[in-house]
Amino acid sequence: MEIRRMSGDRGEAAVWAGRLFDVSGGWEVMLWDVPRAERREALPRALAGAELYLATSGGVTVACAWVRPALPGSRTGIAHFCSLGGPEALAAGRAFLVEPALTAQYAALLGIIPAPYRHARRFVRELGFAECLIPGLCCLPERERPVPGALVTRNL
Numbered sequence: 644m645e646i647r648r649m650s651g652d653r654g655e656a657a658v659w660a661g662r663l664f665d666v667s668g669g670w671e672v673m674l675w676d677v678p679r680a681e682r683r684e685a686l687p688r689a690l691a692g693a694e695l696y697l698a699t700s701g702g703v704t705v706a707c708a709w710v711r712p713a714l715p716g717s718r719t720g721i722a723h724f725c726s727l728g729g730p731e732a733l734a735a736g737r738a739f740l741v742e743p744a745l746t747a748q749y750a751a752l753l754g755i756i757p758a759p760y761r762h763a764r765r766f767v768r769e770l771g772f773a774e775c776l777i778p779g780l781c782c783l784p785e786r787e788r789p790v791p792g793a794l795v796t797r798n799l
Contacts (some may be wrong), residue, residue: 698735
């Protein structure tokens with residue numbers, strides 16, 4: 644598993660993420676509080692101030708993650724991880740968590756997962772994240788009312 648940090652301007656990261664998560668072509672970035680039709684336009688905003696990391700195996704991109712500071716100068720990063728699942732997803736997640744560029748900048752990571760997405764919550768628990776359920780934390784476009792969300796955190 645190889646982890647590649649996308650550096651340079653944020654536009655480059657948005658282009659790579661756009662290729663990976665083409666709303667019309669299968670993969671789709673799950674920005675929980677953004678209506679499905681608006682997710683492509685929301686992606687550059689989500690990546691603002693973030694570093695994008697790509698995980699490749701055998702020359703094929705199998706996952707990506709982006710992390711941005713919770714506040715300017717903060718050592719806590721807000722993270723988002725996406726993969727196609729399967730056996731390489733856990734290896735990619737573990738590789739991200741020990742990536743030197745990531746661990747040099749951040750002491751801890753935070754994330755939010757809608758409570759109904761049990762597979763994602765189980766995945767991050769396998770990576771050593773702790774979770775706290777908070778009522779009404781996530782707004783899913785396909786639901787009328789907010790759903791509980793899991794605030795997940797892990798020290799690096």
